[in-house]
Amino acid sequence: MEIERVEVEKLKELQDSARFLFFTPKNIEITDISFRNEGRKWSTLRFVCDVGGERARVKEFFLDWFYSGFPKSLMQSFVSSYSPVEMKNMGEGVYFFGRNYKNKDASSSFFLGTQVEVEGDSMDTVKRVTDALHAPFLIDKFKHLSFVDRSFFARGGKPEWFEEERISRMEWRKLEGETLGDSLRTDSEGVLRCDENVAERIVIISEPYFRRVIWVDSAIPDSQVGNLFYELRESNGLFIVRKMGHGIMADAGRMGPAIYQEKKDGNITTITFSPLFSYSEINSLLPQLEWKFGMPHNLFK
Known part of the structure; x- marks a missing residue:
């Protein structure tokens, strides 16, 4: 059975086999718990919270078809949001509050690799549930x-949309773990070939527990393949877009996330930083990332 109804007592057992960490709110009862096992779609955990007569619905999963840490349920496009977005730094993650794709009060958060989406009857209820989230089974x-x-999708899941296909069509492998700074290590690599030539390459760099994550996404737009990159352009509601060096930088403030995109010699490199990278860290890491993993230095190997 793909969707399984779950009792609270079974969550710990279920966590042992899941591919993402579960988060539940402290001191708030959760009901209507369900877990969708991998099958036609990726696995998700869902539950409901009743807070002061109002209801919040929580959905958790591993977001792999878009850059890590971005509040995708609040985003209308690559860098625009459905409404103004409020941010809150909670140490292990950043909360984003706004209106989601259903025009409901909602939050989107990225904690230790897990995408957590909360939708509620009011923003106060959304914030109360989001603020109480913790990982009971770390x-x-x-x-x-x-x-x-x-x-x-990197393990062969069947895509329905082009964002998912961008990941599923690549050949993926785990990397040995080259260090970058104190805690970052190369994690995984995906390569897309066209007529035996490399059309796109994605390198994932992460910290332990997937706390902070970098994507280096390099592509050759002239390849006979569609949807090789997202066009970075002016936006509203979330990101501030500005020129930086030879490229364009978009960031959501000092807490992130951030995007750097550069077009050079017919190649496009997009580097994204999940929340919790400081401006100084990004400025220090960008030259290393471009040289080590961007086009054209290490793509054709």
Whole structure:
């Protein structure tokens, strides 16, 4: 059975086999718990919270078809949002509050590799549930679990949309773990070939528990393949877009996330940073990332 009704007592057992960490709100009862096992679609955990007579619905999963840490349920396009977005830094993650694709009060958060989406009857209820979230079963297997191991589409899941196809059509492998700075390590690599030539390459770089994540996404637009990159352009509601060096930078403030995109010699490199990277870290990492993993230095190997 793809969708399984779950009792609270069974969550710990279920966590052992899941590919993402579960988050539940402290001191708030959860009901109507269900878990969708991998099958036609990726696995998700859902539950409901009743807070002061109002209801909040929570959905959790591993977001692999878009850049890590971006509040996708609040985003209308690559960098625009459905409404103004409020951000809150909580140490292990950043909360984003706004209106979602259903025009409901909602939050989107990225905690230790898990995408958590909360939708409620009011923003106050959404914030109360989001603020109370914690990981009750922080087990060791997630400390070095790679993108490939977590990802539904990198392991052969069937896509329905072009964003999903961008991941599923690549050949993925785990990397050895070259260090970058104090805690970042190369995690996984995806390569898309066209007529035996490389058309796109994605390198995932992560910290333990997937706390912070970088994507280096390099492509050759002239390849006979569609949807090789997202066009970075002016936006409203979330990101500030400005020129930086030879490229364009878009960031959502000091807490992130951030995007850098550069077009050079017929190639396009998009580097994204999940929340919790500071401006100084991004400025320090960008030259290393472009040289080590961007076009054209290491693509054709």
